[in-house]
Amino acid sequence: MVQTIQYNEEGLGIFKYPRYITENNNGDMVVSDTSGAVVVTDCAGKFRFAYTGYPQGTALDPLGVSTDALSNILVSDYYTRTIHVIDKDDQNKHCDAVIQMQHDVVDGTCSKKQIFAPALQNYFIVTNFKRCSHLSYGISDCLLINVGNKFIITSTSGETIHHIDGLRSDARSGSHSMNLSREELFFIEKDYNIVKLSKYKEKTKTTFIKYIQETDSAWRPWCLYCSQITDDVLVGMKKLDRIQGKVIRYNNLGEEIQEIQHNEIGSDIYNTPRYITENINGDVVVSDSTGAVVVTDREGRHRFSYKGHPPESKLASLGICTDTLSHILVCDELTHAVQMLDKDGHFLSNLLIKPSGIVSPSCLCYDVNADLLWVGSDVNYSVCLYKYISKQDLLTDENPEYEDKYEE
Template structure:
């Protein structure tokens, strides 16, 4: 593809060269533009014919997908040519052309980045990358990644910042004293946002020297249970619970702390949530909530669109078999991962609620998984346990193999016709669902 891109660049350079040199000669500029347009259309047709004939349908990263990806991912450059200054007559003078070319404006929009969904794939199973014992916490109720080697971990009453050695780096001791909730999150400035003992939502500065109140909780029947900072919008999502009616809702606040949205009911007016415990957001903007009902023995993963419309509720595998969800997160491939207390597994579902696999099934190094956090830089998950201070890091996503094309001399006349020995190599997704190895005993007490 790099070689083909170079040929396309050379073609564009030739067009630019002809424009700058031949437009001042004896030929019609308008006719030249039409001729170049026809040439580019023919070029695109050959590209499509090449795609149809030589790229196997099983490949997930085709030539046309690559061209489409570069069109959407790379900065859009808008050229504005003030044609009013260019007289389209038989005679053109050099000064008019140079003045028009100098008036071209280039505007770059957005950041240049590569879409991870085109480069990543699942491995054949989760692989243990690291296991560490934390010093300073009794349990791992919730985890928030700051960097690839620093995370915040909370237990019953405090949050501790630690590195990959498990040594405490900083501690916040005014956390709301309640286990197994997503009581904290980290924003793009590496600031910690958490729910304190007074049920206020506080923000700790990056240097950990200043604590400010993002939202003060006055006396109300609605109290915050979990928080999540949205990387895509910069908003703060808060799961709250009404202790009188034992129902829940999700509220959205902008960066100024103003309430901008409330998600509470489905399209029939029925409540979506019991008690929100953990909350996150998927790549498509869906709001994903792990909640339990008032009997504390069952729950669901409820997914709504960014606008608030209910999409689906996941209640276990198979559907309706029962779920006691705890920690949740989403990954770069838009999968939803959820800890299930019933089966002591981490279950993986796709963005539309379809079960894919048991990613972790009570591995020996862990026991029952409870809290999750996804590292967007290394594509690993941090998994915490409810009954001790042990955290395990797993790898289950890797980069795809590059599409290779060994070029040979081509027949003259068609630059896109590949030789017979051209090879394309791209590994397929080798991931297979793993069976549920062990179900949790029904005698396990509810938390």
């Protein structure tokens, strides 16, 4: 025997029942303990910290533990069925994420799919607004940020370029969208007209869909999205005299070509569509006030409604977007995280974004060309930028930060 480690500097026991034990590259001893913590001491046996889950106040039931070549600590959590990734100092800096191991049973065999959440690439704060309830990615690397009854156009470095007033001021809904191929900006005005700017920096505009109060008073446009596949405009509608919603598809001339409202048995599938987007397979994806992500196919048939993970939990869905892998990403006000689903509504992982500056995510947009995810908050008035980094990316020269750290 050369060493015994049992107490902290105050003489209190630091372990209850060590389950798994490993050693980090810096000499730290890392223990997965039944106390609900990962306990770390330095090579001299001095207590450094105990990781008890993220965010603080949540529970952790740690099982297997290991470390990697960058001295990150990985621990299996029985409660969330995820692998937590923290750095050697318990700061969650390396991945800003949870890695989810999802098991798919096909023909009696089990396959594993490892899902890597986005890692933080850059961060900036746009200071000249009081809330951020919706984001759109525009041309020339511009970002459109909904700030109440106006939206501002910034560069991707945070510099304000332009602002447009007269937006519908109802908070927490997607009131604008950009058709990138046509360089057209669509948004819902405070009088519920949907207008179009052919060049979004110009002040001239045309009415795309005119709201006539005398005949259209029962339904009002609440959110919209410009399809990057068909150039159609998808509009989420809200009924005023009852809790009821629908989605109307317009072609680029403003002609109604589709209405989505019911499932196959005639029941309503929406209450109030808050945010709307389109997946690359043509699915229409809606964040609804029911606390669900409602997905229909291109023909308008209801595919599924995702209501949180695990199934008995609840979801307070806000902003949504999809990525190049057909994943659906949705902001959840209850867990203060971005949840990632596959295109069929199966939960994949939580994207833990708090360490990066976002307290409560409210809106999202995705740049398909650069695999960048923008996350905005209407609580701490900030916008964060994330980049998808896969394991293969870490093995290439495209990510010099990790060069020579990994081997095939």
